[in-house]
Amino acid sequence: MPKTSGRDRLRELLDAVLDDEHHSLTDMAGGAYSSPYHFTRQLSREAGEPPVAMRRRVMLERAAWQLRHGASVTDAAFEAGYESVEGFSRAFARAYGHLPSEQSGGDRSTWLPAPNGIHFHPPTSLWVHTGERTMSQPIDQLIHHDLDDTRALLDLAKQLRDDAYRATVRPGQQVLGFDGPDDSVASVLTHQVATKEIWLAAIEGEDFPEPGPDDPAELLERHDRVAGRWLAMVRDVERRDAWDDRIIDALCDPPESFVLGSILAHVLSFGAARRQLARTMLRDHGMTVDDGDPITWLRQRNGHEESEVGS
Structure with missing residues (x-):
């Protein structure tokens, strides 16, 4: 296993979750040089959110930001890792309460409730909002x-x-x-x-x-x-x-x-x-x-x- 001294291990775990090439739990765990079991356990402990759920949420936040800035629903769907526009639209509507086609323009928020305050921050970064209160x-x-x-x-x-x-x-x-x-x-x-x-x-x-x-x-x-x-x-x-x-x-x-x-x-x-x-x-x-x-x-x-x- 490669050495990770000198690096923020949580940051390394988050990098593995959000890497565009990591579409499955196995991919994420491999990117962090860990087994899926230990990867899930460690990230859930450190961030209070399982890796698959975190990736899904942050990718939807990124898609929402892209839609607000003129991206098509199709492009946002595939960049978020969904295999179909229909699947993306269902997931987006469940998360935001409106269809992705209604996200463009305006002042709609792109952040979803997060147990750890970790959100997508454009263009490719994360933002940690301390003291965030979300629905239990x-x-x-x-x-x-x-x-x-x-x-x-x-x-x-x-x-x-x-x-x-x-x-x-x-x-x-x-x-x-x-x-x-x-x-x-x-x-x-x-x-x-x-x-x-x-x-x-x-x-x-x-x-x-x-x-x-x-x-x-x-x-x-x-x-x-x-x-x-x-x-x-x-x-x-x-x-x-x-x-x-x-x-x-x-x-x-x-x-x-x-x-x-x-x-x-x-x-x-x-x-x-x-x-x-x-x-x-x-x-x-x-x-x-x-x-x-x-x-x-x-x-x-x-x-x-x-x-x-x-x-």
């Missing part, structure tokens, strides 16, 4: 599972005929008293999307949102639009440690105050109930639906992301 892993997983699972159910609902989609299959079913009936696939999924739209309007001080189209395809577009804003809001509140802050919701009559942490708990709790109710209704229509287990979702998500970057 359980919160991050709860938020992303809710968004991904809702999207998957909306995608399934597109397979239903319109009359089946709107048919009352659970008469009298109502998850929340003030939301109205949840007696059809249409009503359940519409409430699932509208809940985030309404709470975001209250948090951001906007007018009560007008009801949007509720067929599955357009409801899916509404979900994709609100998902990025919702994710950004949660990350901002977590970064500021503002979960105990209150908002005065003027959309209520009379106005009412709410703790931000309770709003998140409300949306996730009743969202989980509605997702499972939607599953039951889709099965009533003869469709095959998974059980929505977060354990399965996380395994599949990690597997997809690692395969998309060639790991």
Whole structure:
């Protein structure tokens, strides 16, 4: 093994992670003259983030910076190590809450939450942001599972005929008293999307949102639009440690105050109930639906992301 005295070992590990020629864990470990097991163990200990996850995140940050400065989605995807534009777009949207085509220009941030403050710094360097506060892993997983699972159910609902989609299959079913009936696939999924739209309007001080189209395809577009804003809001509140802050919701009559942490708990709790109710209704229509287990979702998500970057 070559001598490494006089060098910053963490810097050497990071170099191995971010080398453009290292597309897999084996490549990274070889570049640091280590076995994959010891490489993962050492970097996770020193930086608090596994190497594959760090590479995926920093490469996405670099891609976001490139897109802001005029690079095409195709070029950014392949430079980030993805084998397809579709795989890159899925990973980018999961990370940033919007499609890569929406990243160009403007003042969108290119940094993603990092447990170690290590970020891409143009043109080829890293920036270590000390004291960074990010979403804890359980919160991050709860938020992303809710968004991904809702999207998957909306995608399934597109397979239903319109009359089946709107048919009352659970008469009298109502998850929340003030939301109205949840007696059809249409009503359940519409409430699932509208809940985030309404709470975001209250948090951001906007007018009560007008009801949007509720067929599955357009409801899916509404979900994709609100998902990025919702994710950004949660990350901002977590970064500021503002979960105990209150908002005065003027959309209520009379106005009412709410703790931000309770709003998140409300949306996730009743969202989980509605997702499972939607599953039951889709099965009533003869469709095959998974059980929505977060354990399965996380395994599949990690597997997809690692395969998309060639790991």
